[in-house]
Amino acid sequence: MQLRMTSQRELILRELKKSKKHLTADELYERVKKLMPRISLATVYRNLELLSDVELIRKLEVSGRQKRFDSELEDHDHIYCVQCHCIENLNIGNNTVSLAAGHMKGYTITGRRLEVTGICPRCQRKQIKKDGKHSKGGGTVGCAKKGVLSDEQKEVLVAMKNCDEPCASKDIAAATGLETKQVSCRITALKKKGYVESPVRCKYAITNDGITALNA
Amino acid sequence: MQLRMTSQRELILRELKKSKKHLTADELYERVKKLMPRISLATVYRNLELLSDVELIRKLEVSGRQKRFDSELEDHDHIYCVQCHCIENLNIGNNTVSLAAGHMKGYTITGRRLEVTGICPRCQRKQIKKDGKHSKGGGTVGCAKKGVLSDEQKEVLVAMKNCDEPCASKDIAAATGLETKQVSCRITALKKKGYVESPVRCKYAITNDGITALNA
DNA sequence: TACTAGATGATAACCATTCGCAAGTCAAGC
DNA sequence: GCTTGACTTGCGAATGGTTATCATCTAGTA
Known part of the structure; x- marks a missing residue:
């Protein structure tokens, strides 16, 4: 070929x-x-x-x-930003360590890859600026793109917006005519997306993000 | 949570x-x-x-x-066999090198990952046994599972099986009533799967794998 | 110049993973 | 003890990156 x-x-x-x-x-x-x-x-x-x-x-x-x-062919390693997912090159000599260790297991070594993960300077600066949000790393892993609102979720969100103060899922259920179970389930989903918050246990309110998302 | x-x-x-x-x-x-x-x-x-x-x-x-x-939580690296895709643990100290280099770029380091690739002893032994096949590494990357035969490909394969000796795609075309263009295209696909080989230029024969695949 | 290996575009298929939903389960508060 | 709501689960559909298939085109080579 x-x-x-x-x-x-x-x-x-x-x-x-x-x-x-x-x-x-x-x-x-x-x-x-x-x-x-x-x-x-x-x-x-x-x-x-x-x-x-x-x-x-x-x-x-x-x-x-x-x-x-x-396109660069020479051996080099990479550093990876866990926040913005950008990758940069990294040059570290000292390859012999790994090769020796590999041989000990009887392997024929064909290559090696070192990847250092961290937070790039750009993202660090961003972090300092607005450090109100507690991003636990978990939750929406990888691309933290906000999920789109389903019609069901919108229904709940609208009802919540119409409340002046934090309300229980029971109230939402009454307002929408839905079962409380469904409501509670949807609230959970909305909370995960950051559209709803719970200022008091068992009371919920729409967040600013939530309002923006509704209008979008 | x-x-x-x-x-x-x-x-x-x-x-x-x-x-x-x-x-x-x-x-x-x-x-x-x-x-x-x-x-x-x-x-x-x-x-x-x-x-x-x-x-x-x-x-x-x-x-x-x-x-x-x-399930093992301590820091350790991995060695990866490019043939059987198995992964084993590897213990190498000397982590400081990478961390220092990372810092030079202004990154906050959160982790590092060293992956050595090679061929494991088991696969090396296998290789020695039957070393007729030239596996270029490329081709079917990752899982080297044989593709399933489409009906079109079977048609060509059956015709080829009925030939006693290597035949040209023209012959297959005659036998099946297909256009030579189609035949040649399918032969290429079959060759890639290892079901057809070309002992002489422009002459093709079904392989043992091909026969097995047909019966399956 | 005829033939064919190799390349292409379009699209369907693939496969690992994730999401949405409704229903279930458990712990804490009434 | 009963209710409530947070946390889970199973199912099935959706997603998204990647690959395969097929008909057609193109360029080397005999």
Whole structure:
């Protein structure tokens, strides 16, 4: 099997090299599409795979769900920001440690990957600015994108908005005609999204985020 | 938010601890299901996530598409076999190197992950035994499970089986009544799966694997 | 120049994971 | 003891990244 240097392939390679970052397949797809609108996402995936097979580029299997690709071929490690999910290069010598240890188990070593995780300076600054929110790390892991409101949830949220002060789920049930069980379940979901808070035990109120989300 | 130790949760934790390996969510699900048949896969996922939030277990985001979970909490690294995809623990001290380098970039370090890749002793032995097959590493990445045969591919494969000696795609086309273009395309796919080989350029024959696959 | 390996675009399939919902269970307060 | 609401569960549908399939195109090679 032998590779042809097609125009698509060339473009993909060039764009990856041009961007010094570690792009995901579809970030690269977005860029390439601007220059070659009819290119298919499948072609991008295929070529990234192929190009890394022949070692013209390097596939990084790092944290997160998406693979990333790198045009830099020399061995280097990565540092990964757990908040913004950006990845930077890191240069550390001292590779011999791991190789020796590996050999002790009878393995033939083919490579090694060091990934340091942390919070990048940018995110640290952001954190200091608005440090009211207690982000437990858990909860919405990974992309902390706010879920969309379902109609059922909206119903509860609207009722809650109409209350002047924190109300019990029982009150919401009365207002909406729903069963309290359903209400309580939906409140839980809304709380997780940050649209509802509980200032007093068993009393709930809509948050500012919740109001924004309703209007959106 | 406070966790209850439900029977499901307990079982999941116990089974993970029992197996010394690094299980994926659904490997664990298979085990747990034997003891609690009505448990849901979602429950397993949920609990693994929750348990790792409270640090009763540890989530490993290692190579491959699936996450793995580990009941061992101390810091340790991993060695990963690129052929059988098994993972073993590895103990290397010397963590300070990476941390220092990370700090230089202004990061607040939260963790680090070293993954050595290689071929495990078991796979090395296997390799020596039957070393006729050139497995380029590429091709079917990850799970190297053979694709299922489509009806179209079967058609071509059957025709090929009926030939005593390697035949050209033209011959297959004649035998099946298909266009040679289609045939050639399917042959390519079959070759990639290892069901067809090309002993001579432009001549194809069904492989033993191919025959097995047909009968299956 | 004919033939075919290799590439492409479109789209369907895949697979691990997550979400939404309704129903269940447990602990605390009345 | 009964009620209430927080926390769980099972089910099933949705999501999202990635891969496979197929027909068609294109470019090397005999």
